[in-house]
Amino acid sequence: MLYREAGQFKTSYAADQAMFPIIQDRAFIAMVLIIAYGVVPFWANEYWLQAVIIPFLIFALAAVGLNLLTGYAGQLSLGTGAFMAVGAYATYKITTIYPDINILVVFLMSGLIAAGVGMVFGVPSLRIKGFYLAVATLAAQFFIQWLFNKVGWFFNYNPSGTIIAPPRTVFGVMVAGPEATAQVRYFVALVFLTVGTVIAKNLVRGRVGRAWMAIRDRDIAAEIIGIQPLQTKLLAFGISSFYCGVAGALSVFLWLGSAETEAFDINVSFQVLFMIIIGGLGSILGSILGAAFITLVPIFLTNAPALLNIPFPTDLSKHIEEIIFGGLIILFLIAEPNGMARLWQIGKEKLRRWPFPY
Amino acid sequence: MSPRNKIGDVLLAVDGVSISFGGVRALDKVSFDVRAHEILAIIGPNGAGKSSMLNCINGFYHPQEGSITFKGQRRRQMQTHEAALQGIARTFQNIALFKGMSTLDNIMTGRNLKMKRNFLWQALYFGPALREELEHRAVVENVIDFLEIESIRKTPVGRLPYGLQKRVELGRALAAEPDLLLLDEPMAGMNYEEKEDMVRFILDVNDEFGTTIVLIEHDMSVVMDISDRVVVLDYGRKIAEGTPDQVRVNQDVIDAYLGVGH
Ligand SMILES: Nc1ncnc2c1ncn2[C@@H]1O[C@H](COP(=O)(O)OP(=O)(O)OP(=O)(O)O)[C@@H](O)[C@H]1O
Numbered sequence A: 001m002l003y004r005e006a007g008q009f010k011t012s013y014a015a016d017q018a019m020f021p022i023i024q025d026r027a028f029i030a031m032v033l034i035i036a037y038g039v040v041p042f043w044a045n046e047y048w049l050q051a052v053i054i055p056f057l058i059f060a061l062a063a064v065g066l067n068l069l070t071g072y073a074g075q076l077s078l079g080t081g082a083f084m085a086v087g088a089y090a091t092y093k094i095t096t097i098y099p100d101i102n103i104l105v106v107f108l109m110s111g112l113i114a115a116g117v118g119m120v121f122g123v124p125s126l127r128i129k130g131f132y133l134a135v136a137t138l139a140a141q142f143f144i145q146w147l148f149n150k151v152g153w154f155f156n157y158n159p160s161g162t163i164i165a166p167p168r169t170v171f172g173v174m175v176a177g178p179e180a181t182a183q184v185r186y187f188v189a190l191v192f193l194t195v196g197t198v199i200a201k202n203l204v205r206g207r208v209g210r211a212w213m214a215i216r217d218r219d220i221a222a223e224i225i226g227i228q229p230l231q232t233k234l235l236a237f238g239i240s241s242f243y244c245g246v247a248g249a250l251s252v253f254l255w256l257g258s259a260e261t262e263a264f265d266i267n268v269s270f271q272v273l274f275m276i277i278i279g280g281l282g283s284i285l286g287s288i289l290g291a292a293f294i295t296l297v298p299i300f301l302t303n304a305p306a307l308l309n310i311p312f313p314t315d316l317s318k319h320i321e322e323i324i325f326g327g328l329i330i331l332f333l334i335a336e337p338n339g340m341a342r343l344w345q346i347g348k349e350k351l352r353r354w355p356f357p358y
Numbered sequence B: 001m002s003p004r005n006k007i008g009d010v011l012l013a014v015d016g017v018s019i020s021f022g023g024v025r026a027l028d029k030v031s032f033d034v035r036a037h038e039i040l041a042i043i044g045p046n047g048a049g050k051s052s053m054l055n056c057i058n059g060f061y062h063p064q065e066g067s068i069t070f071k072g073q074r075r076r077q078m079q080t081h082e083a084a085l086q087g088i089a090r091t092f093q094n095i096a097l098f099k100g101m102s103t104l105d106n107i108m109t110g111r112n113l114k115m116k117r118n119f120l121w122q123a124l125y126f127g128p129a130l131r132e133e134l135e136h137r138a139v140v141e142n143v144i145d146f147l148e149i150e151s152i153r154k155t156p157v158g159r160l161p162y163g164l165q166k167r168v169e170l171g172r173a174l175a176a177e178p179d180l181l182l183l184d185e186p187m188a189g190m191n192y193e194e195k196e197d198m199v200r201f202i203l204d205v206n207d208e209f210g211t212t213i214v215l216i217e218h219d220m221s222v223v224m225d226i227s228d229r230v231v232v233l234d235y236g237r238k239i240a241e242g243t244p245d246q247v248r249v250n251q252d253v254i255d256a257y258l259g260v261g262h
């Protein structure tokens, strides 16, 4: 099928405002959804789901959230790990105190709590920008991690200091805890990512998204149009932290099973930031591509030598991984600041003109 | 030229406004009125305080003395948000567009204040939220037609040539359907044809929508052509005010432009 816009005249603004105005894009998305819902869960084995695909979905959700804040609203944050931790610990507390509340609802409640915390730490963004704001969010990162480590109430005074996902069912199906199958956990994570992506896409193509981008691109001009900087930034912090909070909750309850605060340390913040830089700042699709890339490359690097029958010490592949990431991030920042999403776009534009070179 | 019998009551009164930056007195007890539906030009040599005046009117600068009365409400200082709500829109001397956004999205931001659905509706992009978006899109499409920029609707503004960027910026201001439009050197850096287009747009806006316009312009032939009245600033002080013909022959104005006697 040719990738063409020709002949697809948009007869109304409604058609033009659609999420994917071009029919080939819609077909592509439909295909991705069919594969994600109908093929992957039945084809992939337990190992792949647990070690690769579930964490990818969860990190993609966090990356979408961070991209709303950093890519769209232009507020650099290094507190992603902390906001994820808030979601995880909130879920743990709520579900151990009120075991009867549907765990999916608890995930959303925890997202709201993370949103509140995110907004509090977003207040300095009214006064400070860029690097200095990043430092302020870094304070959130260290403070929250310290708090959850120090105050026993948060982990129910468990002597090991960990939070453990208790078994939880939804409509009789085990979704969290040791007995939940990878398949079920995959589905739950996938639904969260799908809904989260649609909502993010809706937000960025409406008034809210335009206000965020206006603040990002020219805050003074935005203010003079009547966009209120504090409200707009706090909304970005709130919604972004909601996504991160839910992702944090999912990562303990659908993936890790148990966790300490180290699971949400500064490395996680950087990892999610790298996802959106490589994937593309200001692109929802890019967040997902970036998350896929960063979760898949390590797997590839650990498995490739074995496949090629080359003896390869694991710590060396770990170093190589870091070198490749570092290099790619520098490369993207210099050569293609709009990331993989932009490469995808360019590819589509080429395809649209094919077979003519221009 | 626009009809001369349209002028209404005082819409904006600037009264004894002063502002200093360190030692620089950018505005020194400046007073003037702007009447509804008129086109008022502010002229003066570089650094005279023209841009500072616009910045005070829309609340970006806060004058240390004086008051500003808009639509009968007297204020010590305007606030940006308040000014936008009250119907003041502007363009900037150095284009201040949202570079990463398309022409369409830039102009849509001009409608932001008029969009009422909260973010929860927006998240659904459905029902009332979608209807609202389409309603405002229709208004913005009118602005796009009016400014003849249909072909660059989806282009990121960062890729547009300078003249077109100025036009998009005007579009963003117009989308807010302002009562008072402040234009800071809307024709600076344009070639002859672009200037002609811009003059036509300004006159048409004034004519068709009755929008009151305060503009800063260096090109005297343009000023003389389109403005109903002219205010002349020099070193932060108002040195003359009147019709273009009165101002043209004013000795203080001639001296200021020739750099005589300070
Ligand atoms: N934010 C500011 N901080 C410090 N000084 C300022 C500021 N804004 C204006 N000034 C000073 O006030 C004086 C008037 O500046 P303004 O920009 O209003 O002049 P202008 O008439 O618009 O000049 P031009 O024709 O060059 O645009 C100048 O001396 C300028 O340096």
Ligand SMILES: [Mg+2]
Pocket (backbone or CB within 6 Å): B050, B051, B052, B093, B184
């Ligand atoms: Mg100026």
